[in-house]
Amino acid sequence: MSEIVFDAVRHAFGEREVLRGIDLRITERRVGIIGSNGSGKSTLARTINGLLAPNSGTVTVDGVDAAKKGAQVRKKVGFVFTDPDTQIVMPTVAEDLAFSLRRSGLSKQDVAERVQDILVRFRLDGHAEHPAHLLSGGQKQLLAIGAVLIRRPEVVVADEPTTLLDLRNARVVADALDSIDQQVIVVTHQLALLDSFERVIVIDDGLVAFDGSPADAVPAYRELVM
Numbered sequence: 001m002s003e004i005v006f007d008a009v010r011h012a013f014g015e016r017e018v019l020r021g022i023d024l025r026i027t028e029r030r031v032g033i034i035g036s037n038g039s040g041k042s043t044l045a046r047t048i049n050g051l052l053a054p055n056s057g058t059v060t061v062d063g064v065d066a067a068k069k070g071a072q073v074r075k076k077v078g079f080v081f082t083d084p085d086t087q088i089v090m091p092t093v094a095e096d097l098a099f100s101l102r103r104s105g106l107s108k109q110d111v112a113e114r115v116q117d118i119l120v121r122f123r124l125d126g127h128a129e130h131p132a133h134l135l136s137g138g139q140k141q142l143l144a145i146g147a148v149l150i151r152r153p154e155v156v157v158a159d160e161p162t163t164l165l166d167l168r169n170a171r172v173v174a175d176a177l178d179s180i181d182q183q184v185i186v187v188t189h190q191l192a193l194l195d196s197f198e199r200v201i202v203i204d205d206g207l208v209a210f211d212g213s214p215a216d217a218v219p220a221y222r223e224l225v226m
């Protein structure tokens with residue numbers, strides 16, 4: 001597993017301090033981040049692969065500073081957004097997957113093999129030549145996850161990947177995330193997703209309010225919002 005270290009991380013948007021001093025060392029394979037709306041979870045998640053550089057403090061992935069060496073860290077850490085439409089860029093499902101490998105230096109044959117592998121794995125093989133925008137919400141999110149996994153990152157950070165989905169599709173996406181070998185860090189409001197996780201971090205008002213097992217974190221979060 002990669003070692004992700006937050007050291008005194010602070011960030012403000014204008015006057016509003018959103019991260020107020022985060023210290024964490026993450027080495028577990030399945031980690032959840034939960035907390036109220038606006039508590040700073042997405043901001044925190046975005047610092048992991050340098051999508052956002054904090055005002056102060058550092059986030060490192062295996063010792064590499066994500067803010068300073070974003071491109072290097074992004075090879076290792078893939079990011080899945082809440083809304084798959086923001087990630088889907090090419091007309092067809094197969095083309096969209098291949099697009100993720102455009103600068104990989106892989107041969108056409110290798111790209112085709114990886115695309116096929118993801119299509120089969122996420123049961124999208126019947127849709128390879130279909131327009132991506134015609135997929136169901138759940139299939140779109142699977143495609144977005146596939147487009148991240150096809151680059152074979154070591155870590156996948158997902159920011160509320162099931163929020164826009166109905167119960168069934170949310171289950172499909174949760175199962176997909178559960179099935180992958182990589183280290184996964186998920187920001188979520190869907191607490192059931194966390195049952196099998198090793199560690200759950202509760203963020204409240206820009207600080208770590210609780211850090212422990214899902215069995216302990218969920219009641220701690222409930223108590224916080226009561």
Ligand SMILES: Nc1ncnc2c1ncn2[C@@H]1O[C@H](COP(=O)(O)OP(=O)(O)OP(=O)(O)O)[C@@H](O)[C@H]1O
Pocket residue numbers: 013018035036037038039040041042043044
């Ligand atoms: N780019 C931005 N510019 C200004 N303010 C922002 C920006 N991004 C986030 N914020 C503000 O920072 C605060 C924390 O946002 P963040 O998205 O990190 O919270 P969150 O815990 O993920 O919330 P939610 O559960 O609602 O997704 C919010 O008040 C939000 O409005």
